[in-house]
Amino acid sequence: MMGRGLLGIEDLGREDIELILDTADHMKEIGERDVKKVPTLRGRTIINLFFEPSTRTRTSFEIAGKRLSADVVNFSPSDSSLSKSESILDTAKTLDAMDPDAVVVRHRVAGVPKRIADVLDAPVINAGDGAHEHPTQALLDLMTVVENKGRIDGLTVTIVGDIAHSRVARSNVYAFTKMGAEVRVAGPPTMMPVEVECLGVKAFTSLREALDGADVVMALRIQRERLAGSMLPSVREYSASFGIDRAKLRFAKDDAIVMHPGPVNRGVELSHDLTDHRPSVILDQVRNGVAMRMAVLYLLAGRKRSRTEEAS
């Protein structure tokens, strides 16, 4: 699975995930040193191909690559459908001709990393595609939960918010269910994907029921542009019904932790106070993000070079 890139958690087996988590543990130690750099990927080239603006994820991948001594190049073409310039596949093939060892792709449309992977020699890492998957986010979330809870098996994880439009939700649903957790999703029905149970989750429209007995509460970012549309009547009603604060958190287990993929709309999906303080672990997630992306880059960009070499 990991051989050809990382397009989604749906494609991974439990052993793949365990290997990545183990590797990330080693990588984390590097980040705790004074000199946060090892020569592992020296001479390797990683291209961050971000069709959709992203500061956090791109920076996280960039730091991860640099800590492993890879040459990291950021490439952010303007959105092809808006500018009608070069097609995504032409862009990808052009970059591939420069012989990168890995290409990290983000795009606002689901499936683009897959289409790019189909035409590229280099392994492709999905850094988020539309409402499809965001696998490194889910892996760093697993890592964060293991650190805080010591395990995944048997936990109850509740994901709250706009499930329909969330790649973080899909990847986390796959990740946590594959690792033995019970996953629940909660949100207004307008933000729930059709037949969401097909993903192996239980769906709730009552936050109270969804949180009952939860070990992990994951709030998703509400996209501002959806607030005014047909999905929600108002920010206030969303916040009152699904915003997580200390009072609502009492429905969950006493030792429940709170997670958020960031950036947080303070006071909408998460209270100001919870954003900054325990039991929220948001900055742990960010910290682990670098270690996790180091692990993924190490496993994919660090492998023996391409088919041509293997053939010769």
Next chain:
Amino acid sequence: MARVLIRGGRVIDPAVDRDEMADVLIEDGHVVAVDAALDARDAEVVDASGCWVTPGFIDLHAHLREPGQEYKEDIASGGSAGAAGGFTSICCMANTDPVNDDPAVTEYILDRARHDSPVKILPIAAATKGLEGRVMTEMAALVEAGAVAFSDDGRTIMDSDMQRRVLEYSKMVGRPVSVHAEDLTLVRDGVVNEGPVSTRLGLPGNPSAAETINVSRDIHLAEITGGHLHIGHVSTAGAVALIREARVRGIHVTGEVTPHHLALTDAETMGYDTNTKMAPPLRSAADVAACIGGLADGTLDAIATDHAPHAVHEKEVEFTEAPPGVLGLETALPVVLGLVRDRHLSEAQLIASLTCNAARVFHLETGRLTRGAPGDVAVIDPERRWTYDPTKGYSKSRNSPWAGQEMIGRVVTTLVDGQVVYHVDRGVLRP
């Protein structure tokens, strides 16, 4: 006197319930006899041994892109693709550039067809000017020029009053109104069937209710107007049920279904291949079963290809940005022959849906091999195995979900007005 004898085949002509070993004799472009061991003196002989001999197929729904988008397809290439697929009459949609909303455009298409196409091209004119849903086209003049039906196709007329007037006015010229029945306000940005597949892919869903809502509306409008409503590319179980019930009530509604909606489900889209993006989208297995059932019980009259060529560069983009539609003319027969192999349809039912039943919907004189009928014939080897390679096909485009797949069944010879226009070994023979 030009005589052609198609000898030694199994003649399947559902128009007259014929299914027997026989020869077909054509003189001066018309069928003169269908019988055993006909006299072949002076006749050009077409060997049909081991083959089915059927009326040439009629496609009620194709996009030939000329005038205006000749880089995708033109009347010559589309007509040739039709000939290679056994289609002797192709009804072409009005969404050309300029739109076929004016008799001059209709005449242009027919003129090009006379010069360039090996098969008959029957223009479908727009129902409203510019496909804008605001002003009706001059239907009488368009029919005079040669239009066989009216349709705004993918630009569904969302204004119910306008749709009502179109159905009413079309009665005057006795021609059907073919509709792309989707409530576009519900489809919005949906690009795949709404269901587990859209949920897993993270792509915007197009709910089946978008189709059933508009089919329902249009049936009610056909009921109050008495106009002939033809539902294009039916894709949902709900639409099949609505049409079935409307026909019981005597409403003048007919329906067609595409090979891809009969053979493929939305699961095909799991790899984000834009050659599985259609409008309406591929649906669930239950919808496919219902469409097959509708064809089997006669609720759906015809198989139509919705042949929709798009250039490679247009399809090789983000899934949401790619234009919907796939090629159909060259693969239709082998794809739907699967329905016979799987015993969903008899041979006669399948051929009827490609010939006489389609002809009846658009009031065409073709689709039969009776004495005096035009000598439009398809000779089919139902067992022949071949691999479909769109780069070697006749269409200018390549957007097919069946590219590279092994097919069973192939058109061996196609005749139009008694002339061989295609032979599998010799290719398309220009008129």
